[in-house]
Each structure stands twice: as C-alpha cells, then as structure tokens.
Amino acid sequence: MSYIPHTDADREAMLKAIGVDSIEALFDAVPETHRFPKLDLPTPRSELEVSTELEALSMFNISAKEYAVFLGAGAYNHFSPAAVNQLLLRSEFYTAYTPYQPEVSQGTLQAIFEFQTMISRLVGMEAANASHYDGATALAEAVTMAGAIQRGRNKVVLSPGIHPQYREVVRTYHQNRPIKFSGDRGGKATLLDLIDMIDDNTMMVVVQYPNFFGQIEDLTEIAKAAQSHKALLCVVTDPVACAILKPPGAFGADIVVGEGQSLGIPMSFGGPYLGFFATLEKHVRKIAGRVIGETLDIDGKRAYTMTLRPREQDIRREKATSNICTNQGLMSLAACMHMSFLGKQGMQRVAELCWHKSHYAADEIDKLEGYSVDKGQPFIKEFVVTCPKPVAETNEHLLHHYGIIGGYDLSQDYPDRQNQMLLCVTEMNTREEIDMLVEALRTVNEEKHIHVELKA
Amino acid sequence: MSNSRLEPLIFEISRPGRQGVRMPAPDVPTTEIPATLRRDNLDFPEVAEIDVVRHFVRLSQLNHGIDIGFYPLGSCTMKYNPKVNEAVARLPGYAAVHPLQGEGTTQGALALMYMLQTWLGEVAGFEHVSIQPAAGAHGEFAGILMIRKYHLDRGDEKRTKILVPDSAHGTNPATTSMAGLEVIELPSDEKGDVDLDALRKACEEHKDTIAGMMITVPSTLGVFEEHILEIVEAVHNVGGLMYMDGANLNAVMGVIKPAELGFDVMHYNLHKTFSTPHGGGGPGSGPVLCNEKLAPFLPGPIVAIVEEAVDEDDAPLYGWEMPEKSIGRLKAFHGNFGMHVRAYAYIATYGTDLAEVTRYAVLNANYVRVKLKDHYHAPFDRMCGHEFVLEGHWPEKAPGIHALDISKRLMDYGIHPPTNYFPLIVPEALLIEPTETESKETLDEFVEIMLKIAEEAQTNPDLLHDAPHTTPVRRVDEVKAAKELVLCCRPILPE
Numbered sequence: 021m022s023y024i025p026h027t028d029a030d031r032e033a034m035l036k037a038i039g040v041d042s043i044e045a046l047f048d049a050v051p052e053t054h055r056f057p058k059l060d061l062p063t064p065r066s067e068l069e070v071s072t073e074l075e076a077l078s079m080f081n082i083s084a085k086e087y088a089v090f091l092g093a094g095a096y097n098h099f100s101p102a103a104v105n106q107l108l109l110r111s112e113f114y115t116a117y118t119p120y121q122p123e124v125s126q127g128t129l130q131a132i133f134e135f136q137t138m139i140s141r142l143v144g145m146e147a148a149n150a151s152h153y154d155g156a157t158a159l160a161e162a163v164t165m166a167g168a169i170q171r172g173r174n175k176v177v178l179s180p181g182i183h184p185q186y187r188e189v190v191r192t193y194h195q196n197r198p199i200k201f202s203g204d205r206g207g208k209a210t211l212l213d214l215i216d217m218i219d220d221n222t223m224m225v226v227v228q229y230p231n232f233f234g235q236i237e238d239l240t241e242i243a244k245a246a247q248s249h250k251a252l253l254c255v256v257t258d259p260v261a262c263a264i265l266k267p268p269g270a271f272g273a274d275i276v277v278g279e280g281q282s283l284g285i286p287m288s289f290g291g292p293y294l295g296f297f298a299t300l301e302k303h304v305r306k307i308a309g310r311v312i313g314e315t316l317d318i319d320g321k322r323a324y325t326m327t328l329r330p331r332e333q334d335i336r337r338e339k340a341t342s343n344i345c346t347n348q349g350l351m352s353l354a355a356c357m358h359m360s361f362l363g364k365q366g367m368q369r370v371a372e373l374c375w376h377k378s379h380y381a382a383d384e385i386d387k388l389e390g391y392s393v394d395k396g397q398p399f400i401k402e403f404v405v406t407c408p409k410p411v412a413e414t415n416e417h418l419l420h421h422y423g424i425i426g427g428y429d430l431s432q433d434y435p436d437r438q439n440q441m442l443l444c445v446t447e448m449n450t451r452e453e454i455d456m457l458v459e460a461l462r463t464v465n466e467e468k469h470i471h472v473e474l475k476a
Numbered sequence: 477m478s479n480s481r482l483e484p485l486i487f488e489i490s491r492p493g494r495q496g497v498r499m500p501a502p503d504v505p506t507t508e509i510p511a512t513l514r515r516d517n518l519d520f521p522e523v524a525e526i527d528v529v530r531h532f533v534r535l536s537q538l539n540h541g542i543d544i545g546f547y548p549l550g551s552c553t554m555k556y557n558p559k560v561n562e563a564v565a566r567l568p569g570y571a572a573v574h575p576l577q578g579e580g581t582t583q584g585a586l587a588l589m590y591m592l593q594t595w596l597g598e599v600a601g602f603e604h605v606s607i608q609p610a611a612g613a614h615g616e617f618a619g620i621l622m623i624r625k626y627h628l629d630r631g632d633e634k635r636t637k638i639l640v641p642d643s644a645h646g647t648n649p650a651t652t653s654m655a656g657l658e659v660i661e662l663p664s665d666e667k668g669d670v671d672l673d674a675l676r677k678a679c680e681e682h683k684d685t686i687a688g689m690m691i692t693v694p695s696t697l698g699v700f701e702e703h704i705l706e707i708v709e710a711v712h713n714v715g716g717l718m719y720m721d722g723a724n725l726n727a728v729m730g731v732i733k734p735a736e737l738g739f740d741v742m743h744y745n746l747h748k749t750f751s752t753p754h755g756g757g758g759p760g761s762g763p764v765l766c767n768e769k770l771a772p773f774l775p776g777p778i779v780a781i782v783e784e785a786v787d788e789d790d791a792p793l794y795g796w797e798m799p800e801k802s803i804g805r806l807k808a809f810h811g812n813f814g815m816h817v818r819a820y821a822y823i824a825t826y827g828t829d830l831a832e833v834t835r836y837a838v839l840n841a842n843y844v845r846v847k848l849k850d851h852y853h854a855p856f857d858r859m860c861g862h863e864f865v866l867e868g869h870w871p872e873k874a875p876g877i878h879a880l881d882i883s884k885r886l887m888d889y890g891i892h893p894p895t896n897y898f899p900l901i902v903p904e905a906l907l908i909e910p911t912e913t914e915s916k917e918t919l920d921e922f923v924e925i926m927l928k929i930a931e932e933a934q935t936n937p938d939l940l941h942d943a944p945h946t947t948p949v950r951r952v953d954e955v956k957a958a959k960e961l962v963l964c965c966r967p968i969l970p971e
Contacts, residue, residue: 078569290809349757
C-alpha cells in the first residue's frame with residue numbers, strides 16, 4: 021500500500037472513534053450482493069519494479085530523441101528550454117487544483133493571465149481564455165459560441181484546408197444540433213470557392229492559417245466576404261508561425277483558435293496538449309471555459325481571479341456556455357514559461373528557422389527526379405511533396421534505411437492526393453538531417469531501378 | 477517590490493533588446509521572407525533567463541498545492557501525486573513520440589494504452605473502454621452522445637431527455653445541453669438520496685422520451701444511494717440507459733463494479749481516482765467505459781489487438797480500431813497519453829490492492845466526519861463515502877458567519893478550504909474530502925483547527941470575516957473583476 025500512511029494502530033484508533041469494528045462495516049449501504057468483487061489485476065509492485073517495467077516498455081517506441089522527425093500535421097517536434105520542464109515540476113503548480121480560491125492561487129492565476137495576454141498578442145486579438153483540451157476541441161467550442169452569437173443562422177463553412185481531425189471533432193461535437201457544415205467535402209475547395217458559399221444564413225466561416233498544407237493564404241478577401249454577410253470569421257492558426265506572420269486578427273478574425281503544443285509541450289504521443297481560444301472583447305461573455313481577470317484585494321493590492329463565472333457549468337448548469345471544467349491548466353503554464361524564456365527574439369527566431377529550413381528542404385527535394393514540391397503558395401514549416409511512390413512505401417524506406425520518421429500521407433484524408441506527403445521541418449532538424457532526408461528520398465527511386473533491373 | 481503588487485507581470489520586467497534563451501543561427505542558406513507576409517510588431521516579453529526563472533519560482537510560491545499542505549477539497553480527490561509517475565511520463569520513449577507515427581514504431585505506447593483500458597475495464601466491470609476523452613466532462617459528453625446515438629440507431633428518435641438529480645455536478649446538466657438533449661431535474665429526499673417517488677413519477681410521465689439518467693455514485697453529498705438498484709431498474713424499465721458519473725470513484729473502487737449494479741456507461745477521472753496531478757486546473761483524462769449495448773458507439777479510434785501473439789513469449793500486435801457506429805472522434809490524436817502513463821504506473825503499483833485506496837479514503841472521511849459532526853451541523857448524519865458535507869454556519873450561535881468565512885480562515889492555518897457552496901442543495905455547504913493518502917496526524921490537526929475556528933466564530937467573528945490574514949493577497953474583489961474586465965495586460969508605456 022505504497023501511498024497509504026496508516027499504521028495498524030492508527031486504523032484501530034480511527035475505527036474505534038467512528039464506532040465500528042472493521043473497515044468493511046463502513047460500506048453497509050452498498051448492496052451486499054455486489055460488495056467487494058475480486059479484481060483481476062497484477063500483483064502489487066514497488067516503485068523500482070514499476071519504473072523498470074515502464075522504461076523497458078518505452079523502448080518499444082521510436083522517439084524523436086533517436087530518430088530524425090519530419091512529421092508534423094498538427095503535432096510538432098520543437099525545442100523547449102530546459103528551464104521550462106524544471107519549473108513545471110514545481111509541485112506548488114502541478115499539485116494545485118483549479119484556482120477557485122484566489123488567495124492561495126495567485127501563482128496559477130497570474131501565470132494564466134500572462135498566458136492569455138501572450139496568446140492575444142501573438143494572434144492579434146483582444147482576449148483569450150485559459151485553455152481547451154486541444155486545438156480541435158477549441159474549434160468545436162468556437163462553433164458553439166458562433167451559434168450563441170448568431171441566433172437564427174445555422175450554416176458553418178469549413179475550409180478543407182483545416183486539419184482533417186479538427187473537422188471530425190467539430191462534427192462529433194455538433195452531431196445532435198441543427199448545424200449544416202459545408203465547404204470541406206471533396207477536399208478541393210479554394211478560398212475563392214468558399215467565398216461563394218457564404219450567405220446570409222452563414223454563422224461562421226472557418227479557415228486555417230497557415231493551412232493544413234503549410235500554405236500561407238491571404239485572408240483579406242474571405243474576411244471581407246464574411247463581413248458583408250455578417251458571418252463571423254474563425255481562424256485556426258499555428259502560434260509558431262504567428263511570431264513572424266501577419267496575425268489572424270489583422271485580417272479581421274472574430275475568433276482565433278489553435279494548438280499550443282508547439283509552445284514548450286512535448287509531443288507525448290498526442291497529449292496532453294493545449295487548445296487556445298482568442299476573440300474580441302465584444303464576444304467574451306459568450307466564451308467557453310475559464311477566464312482570468314485582474315482586480316484588487318481588499319487592501320488595494322493587485323490580484324487575479326477567475327471571472328465571468330456565471331457562464332460556467334458549476335453555476336449556470338444546463339444553460340452554461342459549455343460543460344468544460346478541467347482544462348489544460350498546466351499546459352498553458354508551460355506555454356507561458358516557454359514564451360517568456362524565448363521572448364520576442366526567440367519566438368521570431370524559431371519561426372524564421374522553420375521558414376528557412378523548410379524552404380531549403382523543399383528546394384532540395386524539388387530538384388530530385390520524380391519529386392515535385394507544391395510551391396503555388398508561400399509556405400512555412402510544412403509543405404506538400406508529390407512522390408514517385410506511395411507515401412507509406414516511401415516512409416518505410418526512410419525509417420528502415422535512414423532512421424527517419426517521414427511525412428504525413430495526405431491520401432488518408434484527401435483521396436485525390438495520392439503519393440502526396442506533407443513534410444514538416446522545424447528548428448530541430450539540422451542541415452545534416454535534411455540532407456540525409458533528401459538522400460533517402462533520392463534512393464527510393466534508385467532502389468526501385470535496382471529492384472526492377474534485378475527482377476529483369 | 478511595491479506593496480501594491482505581489483510580483484510584477486512578466487511584461488513589466490521586460491526591457492527592449494534584452495535576450496532570453498538564444499536560438500541557433502540558420503545552418504542552411506536563408507530564403508527571403510516577403511515583407512507582405514510579415515507582421516508589423518510583436519509586443520512580447522524580453523527578459524533574461526534568470527529573471528524568468530525567478531518570476532515563475534516566485535509565482536509558484538504564491539500557490540497552495542498538495543505537496544505543501546492538506547487539501548480536503550470535496551469532489552476533487554486531492555490525493556498525493558506520486559513522483560515516479562512524473563518521471564516515467566517524461567521518458568523519451570513516451571514524451572518524444574509523435575502521435576501520427578506508424579504502429580510499427582509505437583508498440584510500447586499502444587501496449588500501455590491497451591493494458592490501461594483492460595485494467596480500467598476490470599475495475600468497473602465493463603469490457604469496452606475508450607481512453608480518448610481529455611477530462612471528466614469530456615467523458616460525460618461521450619457517454620451522453622453514445623446514449624443518444626444508441627436510441628437513434630434503433631429508430632427511437634423521441635428519446636431526448638436525461639434525468640439528473642439536483643445534487644449533480646454542474647457538468648451533468650451542462651453536458652446534457654451540449655449534447656442537444658433536455659434535462660429533467662430530480663429532487664433529493666431528506667436523507668440526501670434521489671427522491672424515489674419523484675423518479676418513478678418522472679419515469680411514468682416521460683416514459684417514451686427518456687434517453688437515460690446521469691447519477692454520481694456515491695452522490696455529491698458523499699452518500700451511497702440506498703436505492704441504487706431500484707433507481708437503475710426504474711430507468712431501465714422505461715427504456716432509458718444509466719450513466720454513472722465516476723467523479724467519486726474513490727469511494728467505490730474495488731468495492732462495487734458499476735457494471736454489476738446495472739449501469740450501461742460511465743466515465744473515470746484519472747486526475748482524481750488514479751492520482752494524475754490536477755495541474756492547477758488540468759490536464760485531466762476522462763476514459764469512458766460501457767457494456768456491449770453501447771460498445772459500437774464509443775469514441776475512437778481505440779487501441780485493439782490486431783494480431784494475437786503466437787505463443788507466451790511473443791507479444792500481440794496492437795493497432796487502432798474505429799468502433800462500428802462510433803459517435804466519432806472527440807479530440808485530435810489519442811487522448812491525454814501522458815496521463816495514461818501516470819495512471820498506468822499508479823495501477824501497476826497498487827495492483828490487486830487497489831481497493832485499499834477506497835477503504836482508507838472512506839475510513840479517513842468517516843473519521844473526520846465523526847470528529848466534526850457535533851460542532852458543525854451535519855445535514856446527513858450517516859456513514860459517508862470518501863467525502864461528507866457540513867453546513868458552515870451557526871445562525872443562532874454565530875450569526876453572520878458563512879461557509880466562505882470558515883474557508884478563508886482555514887487558509888490562515890495553512891489548509892486549503894473544502895469545496896464550498898456545493899452541493900447547491902445544502903445551505904452554506906462545506907464538502908470535505910480528506911483522501912486516503914493523509915495520515916491520522918494530519919486529520920487530527922485539521923479537526924483541531926476546525927474546532928478552533930468554530931470557537932472563533934463565536935468569540936471573535938471578525939477574525940473570520942476579515943480572513944485570510946496571512947495569504948499573499950487577501951479577499952479579492954470579484955465584482956470589480958467582472959465589471960471592469962481586464963483580461964490581458966495593457967500595453968506597457970515606456971517610462
């Protein structure tokens with residue numbers, strides 16, 4: 021009983037105080053026929069045994085520590101200063117609950133307030149909340165908020181350039197609601213096509229910037245079109261790219277959401293991540309989840325507290341803006357620390373490195389026979405390569421012969437994108453790794469020739 | 477440091493041109509970034525590494541956490557968060573794995589998730605588990621969508637109502653609305669149980685439109701529903717399904733298997749029962765579990781064995797499967813995997829002793845309850861589960877004292893207050909949950925302090941009204957915060 025401190029004497033004294041003679045007697049109200057079932061679980065183990073087992077099991081995963089990673093598609097291998105992890109292990113932060121009692125939670129509260137400010141500035145908006153589960157659920161909640169603002173309208177135009185899993189999650193969340201999603205079926209609509217779909221019944225238009233393919237599209241026209249029909253504009257964005265790109269707010273976005281994992285949070289096989297949600301001041305009373313505000317204590321000292329509470333489930337119950345309670349608090353703290361350590365220069369430098377390295381990789385790959393890079397739009401960090409062979413086959417080659425985790429197979433979500441790979445290059449990829457990737461891609465063809473010749 | 481603030485904002489210690497952590501220079505030929513794409517300015521902190529470190533260390537010192545002192549926050553299960561769990565979750569073989577890597581490169585992670593699913597299923601008696609939901613409310617949402625889809629799949633479109641007791645956590649009614657369904661609230665009886673007559677009446681009245689019922693076991697009042705089997709039967713009889721909110725699982729783990737009581741679907745909070753840290757408000761993890769009936773509707777994809785092991789020395793091959801009629805994906809990727817690793821470590825540690833957690837959690841709660849019940853009004857004087865509720869007021873002996881005053885006074889003694897003003901059906905509620913990881917000495921000290929506060933309430937009520945006295949800030953003006961909204965640091969003007 022590793023984490024239970026009671027001695028036998030403690031237990032007996034406590035039972036005596038309660039007035040029962042056994043712990044079992046505390047459970048009389050539980051239906052007797054079902055009480056104390058047998059549990060088919062392993063035998064109890066010590067910390068030493070458990071950690072040894074988990075270390076051994078972890079070896080069955082290939083990690084970015086040993087392999088070069090060129091896979092992105094919504095989760096990214098980025099650098100984070102050592103100080104972030106060390107500070108995150110301060111148990112004053114991670115063993116605290118939600119800051120319902122502001123007098124003993126100023127650390128969490130102020131950090132989230134700083135996080136809200138950084139996110140707002142990064143994406144060019146006026147306010148942000150404390151977090152969502154991830155980028156996908158932040159988008160799903162943006163649709164809910166749009167519904168509350170735009171009563172009487174029921175159409176949402178989704179760009180096919182939004183992460184496919186985000187679009188799935190949005191549909192899961194709203195499956196019982198009378199909302200019509202259009203725009204992304206078929207996967208081919210351009211921003212111009214989407215503009216044609218916006219009408220007076222459209223509550224919101226959602227685009228991703230840079231889009232799922234890494235492309236930076238000019239949102240000026242679609243923003244205008246949305247505005248002319250009084251539809252909201254929601255932009256899914258990448259916080260790394262926003263450090264140097266014109267932010268979504270500058271185009272007139274009403275809501276900006278995205279995945280904050282790139283801001284100092286490990287890839288960790290998909291979670292815990294960090295959904296961020298930013299909007300304009302006029303909409304904050306309709307926002308989901310926790311929001312931290314500045315105020316004073318009774319002595320006039322500056323203090324922070326959870327605010328706009330009457331939107332939340334514990335107070336408003338069935339009329340709440342969302343059911344969200346636990347969010348990703350510690351992850352927004354990690355992001356806040358990461359952005360503070362990198363600062364203005366560091367954030368911009370990371371984005372520039374992603375730009376330069378992805379362009380270098382794209383240029384080199386484009387030179388290879390049989391490969392072509394989609395350069396129709398400016399891009400950052402990620403780009404689309406058409407390969408001579410199916411992506412799955414190409415990736416096998418990269419992994420087994422070069423120790424490289426290759427890109428995302430776009431044909432999984434976009435049937436007309438056969439043999440198209442979404443490659444991701446971040447500041448973590450050295451020139452040596454990129455050159456190796458190019459070499460590995462080149463030899464896919466060579467081996468094919470060899471293979472064919474041998475067969476002949 | 478000025479008196480009017482505790483710690484400056486990171487923006488206030490920023491100085492133009494100061495560098496934080498340095499990033500490398502490009503090692504590739506650079507490509508011009510077109511000026512048309514660039515943003516004008518980025519108003520971001522520029523702070524030296526040492527000052528950022530001090531900033532966050534100082535902020536941490538303004539918090540109360542489990543590792544500092546007792547945290548009897550009802551319904552939140554603030555148990556000790558084992559340090560080994562933090563260490564294993566940070567192993568590169570877990571923390572540095574990309575979620576979209578092929579199955580051939582992630583068998584360790586998949587095996588871990590599969591085992592966790594199996595163990596969680598065993599604890600509840602359910603065979604079907606999805607660990608994708610990211611938090612308790614997310615798991616609830618999955619469960620209610622599954623119930624709705626189950627009825628729709630049978631062509632039964634009228635079932636749009638969910639029964640919810642008035643003692644429920646706010647997430648239950650909020651979830652129901654979010655799923656596009658309607659709440660029917662049920663009253664509690666004088667013992668704190670669901671009012672059985674009211675339930676039967678509601679079942680009769682809405683018999684063709686009830687989709688199901690959500691109920692917390694034990695209830696949020698910390699008591700085991702005495703009529704749980706009758707409740708399940710009444711709802712099943714009219715064609716509804718039973719959802720168990722597992723927020724209070726720390727009172728029943730290993731004591732009952734919810735599936736055996738007749739529940740159809742439930743969720744866990746790994747950040748409560750299974751010791752993963754609360755992190756100042758998350759991340760959590762809210763696995764959803766169900767029986768055969770609802771299995772096709774689980775959110776996915778889910779880890780499954782795609783190829784059985786050939787013999788004892790061989791490992792099976794794990795992969796992803798989407799349930800046949802799934803409600804769909806609830807989250808990008810696979811859930812809060814880092815929390816799965818921690819919960820795995822926790823269950824692996826306790827193994828067959830897991831029920832001991834519950835036994836000692838319930839022992840601790842009842843011990844504190846009997847010690848306090850003669851000094852604070854206990855609205856339900858009966859054996860409790862892992863937590864119990866008291867009324868934090870004495871209208872006659874100490875008029876003007878509220879639960880909030882008691883809560884704030886506890887802070888002066890270095891103890892985090894219980895949950896106050898919840899459940900909503902108890903006036904001036906103080907919901908106290910000690911958890912199993914607290915020693916008798918800690919509980920005795922808490923009791924002593926609570927008795928002292930009860931005395932202070934009569935002898936020196938202002939001590940309570942003005943509390944806390946010793947915290948970094950004192951009572952904060954929440955009305956001002958909501959009225960004069962300041963949600964972001966205002967731009968700092970040059971001095």
